[in-house]
Amino acid sequence: MPPLMKLSAVTLDCADPRALAAFYQQATGLELHPKSDDAFAGVAGADGLLIGFQRVDGYRAPVWPGHDVPQQFHLDFTVDDLDEAERLLLNLGATKPEFQPNERWRVLIDPAGHPFCLTTTG
Template sequence: MSSQMELVAITLDCPDPTALAAFYQQATGLEPHPRSDADFAGLNREDGLFLGFQRVEGYRPPCWPGQAVPQQLHICFRVSESLDVAEARLLELGAGKPDHQPLGDKARVLTDPAGHPFCIVTR
């Protein structure tokens, strides 16, 4: 009999949990966790997955694509609209777009307001 693990939470270090939770809430439509505060904020997905954001003093954002400060985590999101439309919406919300785009038309690499890289894909 093999055991299994179910992913229930992903937590990102950041300087401002409330602001980063607001960015991801607007980007994904996930519901804010009712016990979010200035040191730890979170979002809930209907299936139980929790996306958390924890305050770290002296936070240094990842350097991507370089590794002077490693990214340590890279999240991918499937979008329902075109990559161009999704990218424009996310940039309006405060995402950044690195010059280095290694996946061409298959995906876009963006950074959240705290500097974490993430991809958007259509499939």
């Protein structure tokens, strides 16, 4: 039996969809969605998966590692080299919180305040 559903998009709340889409486009190399605007923007891969960003008035960024403003979810990315990926992402506007879970995972914060993780394949 074929699967009932196929994941087609993940959408994150933020204050500035275009800026967050630009950050993730530079970080991942995914293509900017052609219908991106001030209310909704996104990046998409060849497989059709879209990472979307929607404007929310009064947006409050999640707090890592606390839960005063819950994460709700976060994105995980596999990289070849943690240190190199971290350097590049910090140059693009990510920040690195003091608390890190362990040496295999690196938590960074995107420009809108969403935590996301980096890990290696090995």
